[in-house]
Amino acid sequence: MRASILRSPSPLPGFGLSFGIMVAILSIVVLLPIGALLGRGLMIGPGDLWDMVNSRRIWSALTLSFRAALVASLFNLVFGLVLAWVLVRYRFWGRRLVDAAVDLPFALPTAVAGIALTALYAPNGVFGQALAPLGIKVAYTELGIWMALIFIGLPFVVRTVQPVIEELDREVEEVSATLGARRAYTLRRVVLPTLAPAALTGFALALARSVGEYGSVIFIAGNIPNLTEIAPLLIVIRLEEYNYDAAAAIGIAMLLISFAMLLAINLIQIWSRRRIGLV
Amino acid sequence: MADATINATPVTTEPRLARGLLIGGTMALIAVLLFAPLIAVFAEALRDGWAASLDALAAPDARSAIRLTLIVAAIAVPLNAVFGIAAAWAITKFDFRGKAFLITLIDLPFSVSPVVAGLALVLLFGANSSLGGWLVAHDLKIVFAFPGIVLATMFVTFPFVARELIPVMIEQGRAEEEAALTLGASGWRAFFTVTLPNIRWALLYGVLLCNARAMGEFGAVAVISGKIRGETTTMPIMIEMFYNEYLSVAAFSLAGVLALLALVTLTLKSLLEWRHADVLAATRRH
Numbered sequence: 413m414r415a416s417i418l419r420s421p422s423p424l425p426g427f428g429l430s431f432g433i434m435v436a437i438l439s440i441v442v443l444l445p446i447g448a449l450l451g452r453g454l455m456i457g458p459g460d461l462w463d464m465v466n467s468r469r470i471w472s473a474l475t476l477s478f479r480a481a482l483v484a485s486l487f488n489l490v491f492g493l494v495l496a497w498v499l500v501r502y503r504f505w506g507r508r509l510v511d512a513a514v515d516l517p518f519a520l521p522t523a524v525a526g527i528a529l530t531a532l533y534a535p536n537g538v539f540g541q542a543l544a545p546l547g548i549k550v551a552y553t554e555l556g557i558w559m560a561l562i563f564i565g566l567p568f569v570v571r572t573v574q575p576v577i578e579e580l581d582r583e584v585e586e587v588s589a590t591l592g593a594r595r596a597y598t599l600r601r602v603v604l605p606t607l608a609p610a611a612l613t614g615f616a617l618a619l620a621r622s623v624g625e626y627g628s629v630i631f632i633a634g635n636i637p638n639l640t641e642i643a644p645l646l647i648v649i650r651l652e653e654y655n656y657d658a659a660a661a662i663g664i665a666m667l668l669i670s671f672a673m674l675l676a677i678n679l680i681q682i683w684s685r686r687r688i689g690l691v
Numbered sequence: 692m693a694d695a696t697i698n699a700t701p702v703t704t705e706p707r708l709a710r711g712l713l714i715g716g717t718m719a720l721i722a723v724l725l726f727a728p729l730i731a732v733f734a735e736a737l738r739d740g741w742a743a744s745l746d747a748l749a750a751p752d753a754r755s756a757i758r759l760t761l762i763v764a765a766i767a768v769p770l771n772a773v774f775g776i777a778a779a780w781a782i783t784k785f786d787f788r789g790k791a792f793l794i795t796l797i798d799l800p801f802s803v804s805p806v807v808a809g810l811a812l813v814l815l816f817g818a819n820s821s822l823g824g825w826l827v828a829h830d831l832k833i834v835f836a837f838p839g840i841v842l843a844t845m846f847v848t849f850p851f852v853a854r855e856l857i858p859v860m861i862e863q864g865r866a867e868e869e870a871a872l873t874l875g876a877s878g879w880r881a882f883f884t885v886t887l888p889n890i891r892w893a894l895l896y897g898v899l900l901c902n903a904r905a906m907g908e909f910g911a912v913a914v915i916s917g918k919i920r921g922e923t924t925t926m927p928i929m930i931e932m933f934y935n936e937y938l939s940v941a942a943f944s945l946a947g948v949l950a951l952l953a954l955v956t957l958t959l960k961s962l963l964e965w966r967h968a969d970v971l972a973a974t975r976r977h
Contacts, residue, residue, distance in 0.1 A: 425878035438849075504714050512960075520728075523927040523931055528735075563728065617801075623804070647806050648806060656814065
């Protein structure tokens, strides 16, 4: 096969075919649609685009989506670290079952999770009734959105941190103990810094997923404009009104947030590779 | 996985009380956050008994939704598998410029909201775009029709297979295929007798995750399907319709079917991880 300046020579065949299939499907399914969305934005023009996004309802929706995603991902960062530690380091009854169940949010369709959480936390639901005397309302409030996003983001940090804990060298912890460090000090100053890059990667992945989440949230959110209306729902509403320009404007705003987070994930990964050569 | 507690010295683990509290606390949270919603699905589905639930599943709306979801997955998942294999072959067997950028593009759908994905497809193929106008003129319907649902499903499940295969194929290198070629095998023969057996478990793993997501996709399909009852309503869309019509048993029965599918997926996934940890280990590190 002929090699070019763009490609080093290889004795293996099939570059043209495999590269062709890859680029064709990637273009039709992902690149052309994203291009059409950005192209629509260019046609509208930055000024009009800004005017369309710059309304109280859209700002509330965008900040709500981001704020709720941040809260849920922070919870999952802490809980994910602890859970990963417990699953790798301790032995107890049911450990394997729980280890397998951590991926449930990846396997369970979001709409199913959404109606299930609503059934639990609605005023007449099992958890809803239990929380009502305490004055806590979950369903149809921002708290409900947090619960849905905690559910769908739960596996990310656990799954990125787990392999790193498995490969930790226990001798380092022993050395730290021999040198007189208490266990808590060792965990904080020796173990945690090693886990930080993987945990941050998981956090960023969970955040990216939660900001754009739709299916699990809309059932429990109540969808009150300016209060519990998330940005993706606003896109759906605009589309149902056949207001494609307004939908595109919100879509582009969300896409820019996604790109920024993708960049952040890549930077974290480069940083972590330099630091420990893993992840 | 080394059994950690056996070689643990007292200085490399937490005090007994702390361990107990951590295990108890995390398991309680797992029960509330993960197991409770799962149990709720089945409890709500069976609220009026098995007969009512099965009746709801046998109704025409539910049956057409199940059929549509199966057909969509049967088309979208193999197409994604072909894409994943082609992408992994091109990326791991050859060196070319822009490879890292290409991998970022393949991962892109994971960070795009499903609703934005649906919107982008509507803008590309919808009646008021130039491509959409041409499609309408030639009587090809994509938006609010079956092909759109397949495209939306492919978008959201796009990286699954490729992501599983790429690390495995990087680890396995190119030497075996090169040896096969030197011994006179054709390119296809080398692929089917050397590469495919090496990657089959990783491929199965990727297809499994891809299928679970494909059958459960909601946001992207909700936007592009137009929700035409009995025509473009997949199972998740039908669940939403039943739920909004206060047909709770019907909604949760259909949800129960998808929850069972999720449980089967998790079981197969765990089996693969335990049996073929050596092959899949490369993937789990990424």
